[in-house]
Amino acid sequence: MPAKDIYQDTVKNALIKDGWVIWGENFHIQVDEESLAMFIDLVADELIGAEKNGRTIAVEVKSFQ
Known part of the structure; x- marks a missing residue:
């Protein structure tokens, strides 16, 4: 299983605030x-x-550092 991206929780919380479950x-x-x-x-x-x-929807979160 791939590692969790550093922005995954941020994206998840934004989706929840926008009404997504x-x-x-x-x-x-x-x-x-x-x-x-x-x-x-x-x-x-x-x-x-x-x-x-x-x-x-399916969301793929990526950060490039």
Whole structure:
């Protein structure tokens, strides 16, 4: 599992303040049956009032130092 980025908590808190519900961190996605896989830092759903059709996003956080 990759290391947590130094800005991951900052991005997570900003998403929460904007109404997103975080339901996964360092989420592993297997793209195919062989070797293609990726780790996503945050996975979130946005709660949109009374609507039932929400949106889902996957966020990859990177800092370059």
